[in-house]
Amino acid sequence: MTTYALVDCNNFYASCERLFRPDLRGRPIVVLSNNDGCVVARSAEAKAMGLKMGEPYFKIAEAYERAGGIAFSSNYALYADISSRVMQVLEQQAPAVEVYSIDEAFLDLTGVASAMELSEFSKQVRATIERWVGITVGVGMAPTKTLAKLANYAAKKWPATGGVVDLTAIERQRKLMAITPVEEVWGVGRRLTKHLTGQGMSTALDLAKMPPKLARKQFSVVLERTVMELNGIACIPWEESPAPKKQIISSRSFGDRVTEFQQMREAVCQYAARAAEKLRVEKQYCRLVQVFIRTSPFAENEPRYSNHASIELPLPSADSRDIVAAAVRGLEAIWRPDHRYQKAGVMLCDFWPPGCYQPELFDQVEERPHGQELMQVMDDINRSGRGRLFLAGEGISKEWKMKRSRLSPAYTTRVGDIPVVT
Numbered sequence: 024m025t026t027y028a029l030v031d032c033n034n035f036y037a038s039c040e041r042l043f044r045p046d047l048r049g050r051p052i053v054v055l056s057n058n059d060g061c062v063v064a065r066s067a068e069a070k071a072m073g074l075k076m077g078e079p080y081f082k083i084a085e086a087y088e089r090a091g092g093i094a095f096s097s098n099y100a101l102y103a104d105i106s107s108r109v110m111q112v113l114e115q116q117a118p119a120v121e122v123y124s125i126d127e128a129f130l131d132l133t134g135v136a137s138a139m140e141l142s143e144f145s146k147q148v149r150a151t152i153e154r155w156v157g158i159t160v161g162v163g164m165a166p167t168k169t170l171a172k173l174a175n176y177a178a179k180k181w182p183a184t185g186g187v188v189d190l191t192a193i194e195r196q197r198k199l200m201a202i203t204p205v206e207e208v209w210g211v212g213r214r215l216t217k218h219l220t221g222q223g224m225s226t227a228l229d230l231a232k233m234p235p236k237l238a239r240k241q242f243s244v245v246l247e248r249t250v251m252e253l254n255g256i257a258c259i260p261w262e263e264s265p266a267p268k269k270q271i272i273s274s275r276s277f278g279d280r281v282t283e284f285q286q287m288r289e290a291v292c293q294y295a296a297r298a299a300e301k302l303r304v305e306k307q308y309c310r311l312v313q314v315f316i317r318t319s320p321f322a323e324n325e326p327r328y329s330n331h332a333s334i335e336l337p338l339p340s341a342d343s344r345d346i347v348a349a350a351v352r353g354l355e356a357i358w359r360p361d362h363r364y365q366k367a368g369v370m371l372c373d374f375w376p377p378g379c380y381q382p383e384l385f386d387q388v389e390e391r392p393h394g395q396e397l398m399q400v401m402d403d404i405n406r407s408g409r410g411r412l413f414l415a416g417e418g419i420s421k422e423w424k425m426k427r428s429r430l431s432p433a434y435t436t437r438v439g440d441i442p443v444v445t
Contacts, residue, residue, distance in 0.1 A: 024133075024166060024191075025131070025133050025166060025257060026131075026132040026133060026135070026136065026141060026164055026165070026166060026191060027129055027130065027131060027132065027164070027165060027166070027167065027168050027170075027171040027257075028117075028129070028130040028132050028141075028145060028148075028162055028163065028164045028171060029123075029127065029128075029129055029130075029162070029163045029168070029171040029172055029174070029175040030109075030113060030127065030128050030129075030130060030148065030149075030152075030160050030161070030162050030175075031126060031127045031160060031161050031162075031163075031175050031179065032106075032109060032126035032127070032158050032159070032160050033067075033158075033159045033160060033161060033179060034064065034065065034066050034067060035064070035102065035105075035106075035125065035126035035158070036054040036063070036064035036097070036102055037052040037053070037054060037064050037065060037066035037069070038066075038158050038159065039098070039101055039102050039105045039158075040052055040054065040095045040098070040101075040431055041066070042105065042157045042158070042434075043431075043432075043434045043442055044431075047093060049068065050066075050068060050091055050092065050093060051065075051066055051068040051069040051071075051072055051074075051087070051090070051091065051092035051093070052065070052066040052068070052069060052092070052093055052094075052095065053065050053066070053069050053074060053080070053087070053092065053093075053094050053095070054094070054095050054096075054097055054098075055080055055094055055095065055096055055097060055429065056097065057097065057275055057276055057425050058276055058277075058278055058425045058426045058427075059080060059094075059096055059426050059427065059428060059429060060079065060080065061077050061078060061079050061080060062074060062075070062076060062077065062078045062080060062083075063076065063077075063097065068092075069087075069092060072087070072090065072092070074087070080094060094429055095429050095430070095431055096426075096427035096428065096429040096430040096431075097427075098430055098431050098433070100433050100436045100437075101431065101433060101434060101435060101436065102125060103125065104435045104436050105156065105158065105435070106125045106126060108155075108156045109126075109128075109152055109156055109158055109160070110122055110128060112148075112151055112152050112155055112156060113128055113130065113148065113152075116147070116148045116151060117130040117131070117132065117135075117148070118130075118131055118132070118133070118134060118135065119131040119261070121261060121262050129168060129171065129261075130148075131261060132144070132164065141164055141189055141191065142164075142187055142189050145162040145164060145187045145189075146162075146185070146187055148160075148162060149161075149162055149186055149187060159186070160186065161175050161178035161179040161186045161187075161188075162175065162178060162186065162187045162188070163175030163176070163177065163178050163187075163188050163190065164187075164188070164189045164190060164191060165189075165190035165191060165196070166190075166191060166255050166257065167252040167253075167255060167256065167257045167258070167259070168209070168252065168257070168259045169208065169209045169210070169249055169252035169253055169259065170190050170196060170252065170253065170255065171190070172208075172209040173190065173196075173199060173200065173203060173207070173208065173209070173227065173253075174188040174189070174190040174199070175188070176203065176207050177199055177203075193255065196253075196255070197228060197231075199227075200226060200227035200228035200231055200253065201226055201227075201228045202226070203226060203227040203228075204225065204226060204227070205219050205220065205224055205225055205226055205227055205229065205230050207227065208227050208230060208249065208253070209249070210245060210246075210249050211230070211246075211249070215242070215246070218242070227253060230249070230250060230253060231250060231253035231254055233250050234250075235247045235250045235251050238250045267305065267307065267374070268305055268307075268374070269372070269374065270370055270371060270372045270374075271298050271301045271302055271305070271309075271370065271371045272298070272368060272369070272370045272371075273294040273295070273297040273298040273301070273368060273369050273370075274294060274315075274366065274367065274368025274369070274370075275290075275294070275366070275367075275368070275424075275425050276365055276366045276425060277290070277364065277365060277366065277367075277424075277425065278424055278425045278426040280319075280363035280364060280365060281363070281364040281365075281367075282362070282363055282364070284358055284360070285418075286418075287316065287354065287358065287364060287367060288351060288354060288416065289416065289417055289418030289421065290367050290421075290424075291314055291316075291350050291351065291354045291367055291369060292347050292350070292351065292414060292416035292417045292418070293413075293417040293418075293421075294350070294367065294368055294369040295312070295314075295343070295346050295347040295349075295350035295351075295369045296343045296346070296347055296413065296414055296417060298346065298369050298370070298371050299341060299342070299343040299346040299347070299371075299398075300343070300402065300405070302341045302346075302371055302374075303341045303398060303402060305374075306376075306377065307341065307374040307375065307376065307377075308339035308340055308341050308374065308375045308376070308377060309336070309339060309340065309341070309346070309371040309372060309373060309374055309375070310335060310336050310338075310339045310372075310373035310374075310375060311333055311334070311335055311336070311371070311372040311373040312333070312334045312335075312336065312346055312349040312350055312353065312369065312370075312371060312372075313331055313332065313333045313334075313353065313369065313370040313371075313372065314331065314332055314334075314350045314353035314354050314357070314367070314368070314369050314370075315329070315330065315331035315332075315357075315367065315368050315370070316328075316329070316330060316331075316354070316357060316358070316364055316366070316367045317329035317330075317364065317365060317366050317367075318362050318363055318364055318365055319363070319365040322363065322365075325362075325363055326361070326362055328359055328362050330357040330359075331353075331357065332352075332353035332354070332356045332357045333353065334349040334350070334352050334353045336349055338389075338390060339373075339374075339375040340390070340394075341377075341395075341398065342390075342391055342394045342395075342397075342398055343398065343401070343414060344391070344394075344414070345391070346369075346371065347414055347416060350369050351416070354367075408433070408436045408437045408438050409438050
């Protein structure tokens with residue numbers, strides 16, 4: 024019988040921040056969104072204080088810090104690296120791993136039960152991650168992905184489980200679903216919860232008892248699959264590798280309003296270069312580059328403006344120079360002076376695998392000589408943590424960059440930030 028496990032890191036962003044700061048053990052931690060705006064992650068201690076996701080930090084800062092809490096700017100480089108380490112441990116422990124998000128992964132445990140008891144295996148995985156990486160995880164096991172999600176919910180909600188819940192037995196599935204609110208079922212959002220509770224389905228078990236065909240008729244084929252999964256019928260396929268992306272977006276809000284074209288140009292150049300890096304990671308080329316700029320939609324007594332431009336490349340490319348040049352051309356077409364811009368971004372579309380695009384018969388365009396080799400060198404240096412290469416158009420001072428006044432060091436990705444123990 025197929026058995027899935029969902030491994031989910033507990034309070035992941037907050038746990039990463041605490042990893043190299045043992046002095047923060049027991050203290051409330053929150054991680055803030057871009058420009059240090061809203062709460063996007065909370066430690067268990069911060070949750071116990073009643074802090075809500077999405078809460079503007081300036082409203083709670085004084086009382087929160089007076090109570091001993093600490094806030095961090097989002098350190099995505101750190102989180103991505105720690106996530107990679109967790110996934111590497113899982114790949115060493117489990118027969119097959121499907122990375123679901125930065126802090127979650129499904130394991131296919133088919134065949135493991137013939138070698139050892141599943142709960143013992145999950146406890147071993149949990150202990151290994153905590154010992155090798157320093158991150159605590161919850162593990163939920165079940166015959167379907169939706170039930171594995173439910174098991175993981177229980178593993179994190181009730182400490183008495185020891186962080187591991189086995190839902191391979193039908194009796195345990197029904198017992199847990201009877202005490203689980205329907206909104207905790209994977210894929211049931213707020214709007215759907217309102218409709219379901221309006222029909223008297225307040226628990227996961229109520230939803231599981233709904234006839235699948237009725238779920239499809241009244242709601243969608245997605246809910247039909249959810250109902251079947253809650254009844255132990257696997258409907259969500261295993262994905263050996265993530266589906267190829269259809270677009271890549273690089274965008275940020277500015278720390279201060281941008282009013283000068285040169286500053287906006289530098290920002291757009293940097294966003295385009297970052298998008299190109301992501302494109303190369305995907306091993307894809309793009310044909311269409313879109314750039315957008317906008318003022319704040321909430322600004323009072325200021326002119327509002329929002330626009331975008333699309334530039335088609337002569338040949339699909341993953342070369343930062345081609346993509347940055349196209350983004351700048353788009354910016355020049357939509358720029359309007361005398362505005363205070365709040366945000367800009369670059370989106371790449373129309374992807375092609377390398378070597379698959381067929382030019383028109385009379386096209387007089389060729390790829391840049393040694394362009395792939397140059398981009399590979401740039402990417403290798405930038406990933407090494409020893410320095411960073413960038414295009415001159417990205418600027419140096421970057422007065423427009425987003426506010427990250429509470430940013431922790433890049434403990435694992437920058438040589439100069441490696442902790443030193445004395």
